[in-house]
Amino acid sequence: MPAEHTTCYFDTFIAVxxxxxxxxxxxxxxxxxxxxxxxxxxxQMIADAPYRFTSDDVVFTxxxxxxxxxxxxxxxxxxxFFSKGQPCLRASDLGKRYGWGVHSDSAGRxxxxxxxxxxxxxxxxGISPLDGRPVAVKKAMRASR
Numbered sequence: 001m002p003a004e005h006t007t008c009y010f011d012t013f014i015a016v017x018x019x020x021x022x023x024x025x026x027x028x029x030x031x032x033x034x035x036x037x038x039x040x041x042x043x044q045m046i047a048d049a050p051y052r053f054t055s056d057d058v059v060f061t062x063x064x065x066x067x068x069x070x071x072x073x074x075x076x077x078x079x080x081f082f083s084k085g086q087p088c089l090r091a092s093d094l095g096k097r098y099g100w101g102v103h104s105d106s107a108g109r110x111x112x113x114x115x116x117x118x119x120x121x122x123x124x125x126g127i128s129p130l131d132g133r134p135v136a137v138k139k140a141m142r143a144s145r
Contacts, residue, residue: 025114095140
């Protein structure tokens with residue numbers, strides 16, 4: 001069986017990118033309801049169920065949904081998908097363009113926090129506003145090189 005890569009972080013907050021101009025969290029626009037963007041799908045999945053899914057769950061599900069992978073093929077497709085490295089949520093437009101930080105709890109499950117909110121500010125100080133525990137802080141990748 002091939003080695004499994006992961007996109008998960010634990011007890012980590014991914015802050016918006018240093019070059020982001022977002023002043024608040026903005027829902028990614030839906031231009032065509034039949035063809036949601038990666039950012040829209042990612043936002044919906046995490047916002048609708050905070051701390052339910054890991055980053056791996058989100059990244060794979062968005063990929064599989066966009067490609068129409070049937071439910072009965074998803075287990076095998078997931079193994080194949082993670083047999084090589086995949087971009088993590090640091091590369092997502094949520095943190096680059098739309099003003100959303102991503103918190104991964106101790107189990108790797110994720111939730112979104114809008115830039116400019118008290119919770120976001122506490123996270124970027126390295127403290128979880130949920131339980132006061134320390135969190136590592138990473139920045140989303142820059143939109144430009």
